[in-house]
Amino acid sequence: MRILLWRALWLLCFAVLWSDTEAQLRYTIPEELKGESIVGNVAKDLGLDLSEISNRKLRIASESGKQYFSLNLRNGELLVNDIIDRETLCGQSSSCVLPVQVIIEDPLQFYRVDVDIQDINDNSPIFLSEVNTIEVPESTLTGARFRLEPAQDPDAGTNSLRTYALNKNENFVMNIKTDKDGTKVPEIIVEKAVDREKQSVYHLILTGIDGGDPARSGTTQISVKVLDANDNAPVFEHELYELKVMESTVPGTMILTVKAVDLDDGVNGEVEYSFAAHTPDIIQNWFAINPVTGELVVSKHLDYETSTSYKIDIRARDKGSLAMEGHCRIQVNVLDVNDNAPEIIITSSPKPVREDAPAGTMVALINVKDLDSGVNGNVTLSMSPGTSFKLKSTFSNHYALVTDSQLDREKFPRYNIELKASDSGSPPLVSSKLITVNILDVNDNPPVFSERVYSVYIKENSAPGSILASVTASDLDTGENSKIVYSVLDTNTQDVPVSSYVYINSENGSIFSMHSFDYEKIKIFHIIVLAKDHGSPPMSSNATVHVFILDQNDNAPAVIYPSTSMGSVAHQRMPRSAKAGHLVTKVTAVDADSGHNAWLFYRFVEATDASLFSVNLHTGEVRTKRAVSEHDDSSQRLLIEIKDNGEPLHSTTVTVDILIEEGLHEPISEYSMKTTENNNKKKSGTIALYLIISLGTVSVLSVLTLFTLVVKCVRSSIGSSSCCIWRTNSEYKNPNRNLQIQLNTDGPIKYVEVLGGDMMSQSQSFGSYLSPMSEFSDLTLVKPSSTTNFTDTLNVLDASLPDSAWTFESQQVSGSTPSPDIMLKTITHRPETKCTALAAMYLTTEYNLECYTF
Template sequence: MPLNTTYLELQVSIKKRHILAIVVINLSFMERRQLLQLVLLHTAWLMGGGQLHYSVPEESQHGTFVGRIAQDLGLEVEELVPRMFQMVSKGQEDYFEVNIQNGILFVNSRIDREELCAQSPMCTIHLEMIVDKPLKIFHAEVEIRDINDNAPIFPVNEHQLFILESRLPGSYFPLEGASDADIGSNGLLTYILSPNYYFQLREEKHGNLSKSLALVLQNALDREKFSVHHLLLIATDGGLPELTGTVQLKITVLDANDNVPVFNQSVYEVHLPENITEGTSLLTLTAYDLDEGTNKEIVYSFSNMMPSHVRHIFSIDSNTGEIKMKGKIDFEDINLFELQVEAADQGSYSMVGHCKVLIQVLDVNDNAPELSVTSLSVPIPEDSSVGTVVALMSVSDRDAGINAQVSCSLWPSGIPFKLVSTFKNYYSLVLAEPLDREQVAEYRLSVIIQDEGTPSLSGTNSLLVPIGDINDNAPAFVQSSYTVFVKENNPPGAHIFTVSASDPDVAENSLVSYWIDEKLWPLSSYISVHSESGKLYALQPLDYEKLKLLEFEVRAKDAGLPSLCGNVTIQVFVVDENDNAPDVSRAAEAPILLVVPVTAGHIVGKIHALDADSGYNAWLCYELHGGSSSSWRVGLYSGEISTTHALDEAESIGSSMILLVLVRDHGKPVLSVTATLSISLVASTQAVQADVRLPRMGGSLKPVEDITNIFLIIAICSVSSLFLLAVIVYVALRCRSQLKDAAMYAPGTATLVCASEVGSWSYSQRHSRNLGCMAGEAGVKSDLMVFSPHIPIFAVNPGVGNGKELDPHLSGEVSYVKTLRSL
């Protein structure tokens, strides 16, 4: 097998390869080692050039081995599939394919070099290999080597020549040579003329542009002896095996006009730009004829062997020989034209002279550069690192030279992207700055390409780069806390408030759900929140007398991965309603004993009533019920019972009366309760004491007075015992309450409210039991209301020497103190 042309760009014939193989075989071990080192150095030089180079002969069958491209790129075969290896043949058909199982590049479809590259000496196909993770592009060129698959072809099968018999030996007659679509040695033609006596074939080269072929007259012609000569012209190429083409030459010998028109040049060369306008004159040909008369008159024309499409581009004036532009030319399509011009005289047997006009087309900057995006990775996540490749682009310009040199730039400025040149006219769009989707959701940018021609041409390609969202924003509430007021006795399941959190992310990253944080104490029996709408519901009726404040946190969580949370504090204050009537403890059956005489305004006792409500709903006032005696009055807000005028012994001894006191609050609607008070009038203290001393002095005691004294002693002992018991119970409950407050934090903690006679109200600090108002009860005008179901209340009347704790109500919310005045 010949040397691998993947690494050695050796364009040699098959014979030379055989000779080289024989030489390599005959080399010694050291010589072969040195040759291998040269091959490796040459391969490294090619790899350092930035791309791989392979070669394959045209017309290769499907599956023909081209090269081990994975190995040459430094890639492992196992990573071709995970890295999404793909090959792109820019602007070409899929002539090649890569087997991702073994990394071998092979021929995929038939390749005709002549169809692909025409007469271009170098025919290559550019391949792009793209791999992901990380995104990278490789470049390779596959040279298509020519094989001798095209035989030489003459323009016509038979070529007729008319030659005067008077032509002298040495005269030559131009012939149209054959053409071969192959290149190199495969397109190198040699000609053989069939053996004859009169004519010989002559070949003449004109630089590297063209070769002239002519038939030379060796001996004088004799029309009467041979009027027609039939010759065979054979063209043979230099390929292996050799291919040939033939044309029949029919030579007619003419008589008379024996001078051929002759051009002053056999070959003309013209250079013109591709944007030349129609009708422009290119040059004027001049031919002369030594004959006279009509044999000297010359007509110019294009040869019949010239291709028809060339005839549509150029025209020639038959009389003057002026050649003009008839159509349009394009350097990118054809850059060289060869015109065959004939000059024929007007003799009876026209003589024809020949010349060749070579027209070289010059490039002008008439093609704007073009940009194509070979890979675009969007959307790009907003947390992508700087340097991430977003797109791969290639730039091309059909012009040549400086007109094809292109520069690229991005618009607008200030965007977080930049262009990086990777290889020749290949660019990568990479991330230059960090992204934030919440600030800019997508970028519209334009890639401006401009060549260096005169005048410069440019093009624009627009790209839309959307930014992919990540969950980098937690749900946020408008406020850090909310205060909600809810009236007590609400229906179960009532909607009391709605919380709402926003998340600037999108899709599932912005889908917010809500729940209540129950770390302090469970709230599930009081409050619930709808996980989607954020609506708060009271699950049961709230009672202000048991629960005044609910304070908790509502958390909002998005559906991103990982999820982010935000929270807000909710304070739910229960608003009191007038749903509790004033409550007065029922006094003992023993009446109030009042010693007369007394002055007007004397306070005989005080009624204590409590209302479990608060505010105006618990602001109580006292008044005597309609039919009560006019001798008594009650304080509107203090509840103190006093006399309206002086009472003396004469009018009051032995009398007893019943007072009805109406206690009502200030709520809407007003709620009230009545209390019954029994007052008995007795004689002065001195008289009682004197009656008690009568037995010691030998006197006798009346039965009624003895019974009264006994009742008085029993009442004093009972009140003293009850007072002592109340003190013990109060101390025990006080200690228990303090221990309970220190141990836990729970809703429903008592709130103390004190009311003065003028109706002003003040609240104690939240979450504490404060009996400070009780200390002020030692004064005459103070009043006490304690909103607590657990603490017994003691009231002391400063006008008497002892007191009694009254029986508490079943609810335990109100204590009523009845005062006794000792005699």
């Protein structure tokens, strides 16, 4: 009952102690507590609420292999997991501490708790033998001492062996001898000489008593035999031998020689050495003694980590008939050798780390230990260089692996970190361990297109649903962060949303047309494709797709002169006095297509008199082939076909009725005509030279202008500028426009100048006088029948130019010979609007104007 009461008092009185050691918490408990006994409330002492125990995943880990404690996850109490026997765990060491590691997983934190195991008096002193026999010669004088077997008590401190007691008798008394190492050895002293004839054997009871409260004891029987004769026992030179031995000592090495002297002669003085009775087997296994020479030899490899010292009792016995013996003790201290490599223990395995984790984020907990002692047990932990991590020392031999710099999963998706532990021994021993830290992706990379600008060419009239282009973007991130969705930004082209022109496959970036395109209405438009990933928040980028419409020959020539607005047949008059080469009329047609598709050719299909008229293949001029005679019919009908140069070929026809009348005469005499023709021939050479120079100049300017426009359009897609293409068809409704026109005597347009504002605004106009025979021009020649018929032409020009004030000016040029050709192309630069316009003018119901504004 007293023992149980003692344990209960210990259980009620232990407290939480904060010490100067490495531990943050320290508890003290007595040994032999039952399972589920409370050691202390770890959660409360660490300042954790009950809800944080499970939320932050509180757990414990033991540095030793066995779990002596458990954690109550309901209230945070540290409980005894199993009965702890201090003697088994720490022997008779004065200090017995069990370290416990407390780990909080989220966020990762680490604490150390030391549990001090206090000894209780749960072991009684015991003797290895129930009966010990001592032989005492009868000649032994009073005061002679005989060593007895000491009792063993596994308890420590005050609970260990304290004293001995001997039952009362007449011949022997008890003496307790304390060795230098503190061991209490019982001796019996002959108080009164023994007489074998009176009593040959004495039976004594030796009691070992410890210092516990209540005290515990153990007994052994001492049998004293009285011997005759040999009355001198061997005596050692030293009662206690102390020596130090390296644990690396090779088995078979002699480490000490003991010597005992016996004053007797003969066989009574011959000494034989041996281990004392009841020497533990561990001593006899590790050491051996030569019975003749007294040499102590190491039998097996010593291990400092197993035992740091050995106590060896040596007995010297003589060979007398009544043998006598002497005893000594050898204290062997084992010196540590650096024979244990450091051990690396991953207390908490590394978890994946987000690439945007700040510097100092804890990744793993690491513990190192070395079984050696002193400098041999001082361990330094290092890691492989060139990583974004570092080791942070928390307290002795405990480290935290933390981030040291910004992480980038796209460069290093994982880190293989080699940990190296090195002790301070000579030579040092090193161990290593490889740990892997995976980096979690963060959406920090936008999609990137394979090209910033795409150029696509598509023929007009292509079937709806045709694929225009495929854009591709890539994302360096992974998972959902790298999944890309494509879309088209809904910008406007000619006030029409681009989404009405095309649609895009959101998964692969393929762009399809929603309807066919007409080159005559739209020549180019731009698509801004947006690529957005699935990250949170999402990231995006865009690319510009320039779609160029290629012209196809899908328009037939349109006749603009002679006008057939009043009927299906055009009527012309000519004098009967006309000579050969007389210009009867000029058929003028235009084609809405461009390039080679707009080249026109004229020929007769039918004629009343094919021998009287001819039509110029390229100009459409109808002239007389011979002089008109009085026999020719006064009414002549011509059916003229106009064909373009496209594939497939398109054509149209016009019927011209010519009325030959008497009394009409040519405005210029035959002589004047010839003179004029000669003058024209002379001038034609000079004009041809001017035309060549003009053509070259205009071509160079056109190429430079187009190149500038293309470069600005490409830049505009990057700089978010605007690029527009305008094309309009309308009636002539605003007469207040600024238009200057120079006319010939018979009314054809010779020069057209388009000004962007009023007459005072700055402008640069470039006019060219080109022949439709030129294969580098898309110009068409026009010859109206009179100046007043030019109103229709103005309707066309008005509808295609930007709003401004127009002024119509007509200038008559003296002369009687009609000018064969007119100018049809104007390039206007308007610095006040920062707009460069390239106007390819066909004097028809359609007019093309391309305007790029930046």
